[in-house]
Amino acid sequence: MTTLFALTDDQLAVREVIREIAGKEIAPWAAECDEDERYPVEAQKALTASGFHAVHISEQYDGPGADALTTLLVIEEVARVCASSSLIPAVNKLGSMPILLSGSEELKQAVLPSIASGEAMISYALSEREAGSDAAAMRTRAVRDGDEWVLNGTKCWITNAGVSSWYTVMAVTEPGVGARGISAFAVHADDPGFEVGAKERKLGIKGSPTREIHFQQCRIPSWRIIGEPGTGFRTAMATLDHTRPTIGAQAVGIAQGALDLSVSHLKDRRQFGKSLSEFQGLQFMVADMAMSIEAARTLVYQAAAATEAGAANATFLSSAAKCLASDTAMKVTTDAVQLLGGAGYTRDLPAERMMRDAKITQIYEGTNQIQRLVMARSLLR
Template sequence: PFAAAVDEEGRFPQEALDALVANDLHAVHVPESYGGAGADALATVIVIEEVARVCGASSLIPAVNKLGSLPVVLSGSEELKAKYLGPLAAGEAMFSYALSEPDAGSDAAGMKTRAVRDGDFWVLNGVKRWITNAGVSEYYTVMAVTDPDKRSKGISAFVVEKSDEGVSFGAPEKKLGIKGSPTREVYLDNVRIPADRMIGAEGTGFATAMKTLDHTRVTIAAQAIGIAQGALDYAKGYVKERKQFGKPIADFQGVQFMLADMAMKLEAARQLTYAAAAKSERVDADLTFFGAAAKCFASDVAMEVT
């Protein structure tokens, strides 16, 4: 019920977060062994899709909680999982994903953020850009260069906490949509973190990042499907109400064709996305293709339907 106000005011949908946490739908992917719901990839997709039907910004709460924490799930030590997945599952903290930089979006391997070893600590310096839910999330998976000579094999992943000294945030970006989900820069200024906050072995960060995206592109496809479904639901109601030439415009064949095309393409996108989610759950060899195809196709369908 707060979706319109959240969009108009460009504020974080706190009411949605509270409702999701109260119903244990804010991070359903966390395994039961860490206090989570233990939902599989398809169930996670359905949660995101259903929330996105009424609010695209709110759907990014379960989606980005998965994106931010999946590197820990995939590659983190048992200690790291216990420390960070528990509070996430309990709804005490949100997780964001900090990969992109001003000069390293698609070319993620070209990142400049550095992490330098100092005894039992790592010291991080750099800027991350376009970080979803930045400033609201307590935890951040941050990719940083630990060995500049090795390019992608010299990138490592770390968990950075919002409260760590030297962590700050830029102003929220002004966006065309999804305004309730803050997108901000994350500044790392001599952020000193314990060495055990590295996710996986040194130099495996980029591989973990790419593996994470294979799984989580499917969740953005789900967001697109939900947005498209919400638009179609609205359109179906509207065409029955609006009258022209003495009858509802739903009676005109030209309008019926449009609705049929919308429903047909939406269902094709949904089936592709659910198939990709099943592949994500099984970690099939062709997940990279299916995840990317679902994200691209569903996004295009959402644009066309809306």
């Protein structure tokens, strides 16, 4: 296969800048945000001030207009020090992608400039308690009433809910026809009948709030539908093709942070009269960790480039990248805890936080079991 990506000088410069910002302005707060389960306001301020909170939005809507690969670099470098903070640029892309793909020009002008400026953030609302992997089984309803749509139902596992002002919401507009009866909408936190639920108590990414959102006779203007009625599920799936590589980038960043920590520890710590870095068994472990990370990174970058180019195998690569990178992150972070020994198991070092954060990358935006189904269907259809 022809390689579809190579980092340009501009992308390398972006990586260096965001790495410095992450190290100086985000990393110092990462442990506190995890421990106190609080939103990383310092990261949001730093990312917004530097223009890295929503780099994917085009110049037409007052954004930087970064390509998919540059967006991944930002997410990866932030995740390297704080996975919760990396969800700021990642979820801004996830939430706005349906509008970018299918929204009317009126809707784009109403929503995207506020995201680009940092005035607002946006989340993505697809899942329900009884409609996770089987998203088409959703029960949230939207009914047309004159010049408005009226929404009723509940969405769950909504990342950054309560912080975001905008939400892209999938709801059934024509019952009984499955996925073809689902439409997408842009809902604002100030819309009457919209309510945010309590925070979930989570294993990881504790700095990023995850909540239910509720619609009780929630009324929105008719022009806030995203695309035509009945096209919402197709838009949702197309969105995930574009955003699964962002979860891959998050996973790669987490894994890289764990590897960096492990290498530093092996160099600094001594046992049996010599540096841990001199023990061949431990050398093999970090070699395998680094090898797996580089393989995952390459596939993630390739997937982003393929999706942006509209390549025929983009869906396969997107699922493969998310799956491989998240499995890699889980393995690498677990090995990092092992390499750090007792200290790695404590909250004094970030290895255990990285391991907890890595787990969610195997679950959200489609579990890795679902990714394997997607890949198989792409190959066999």
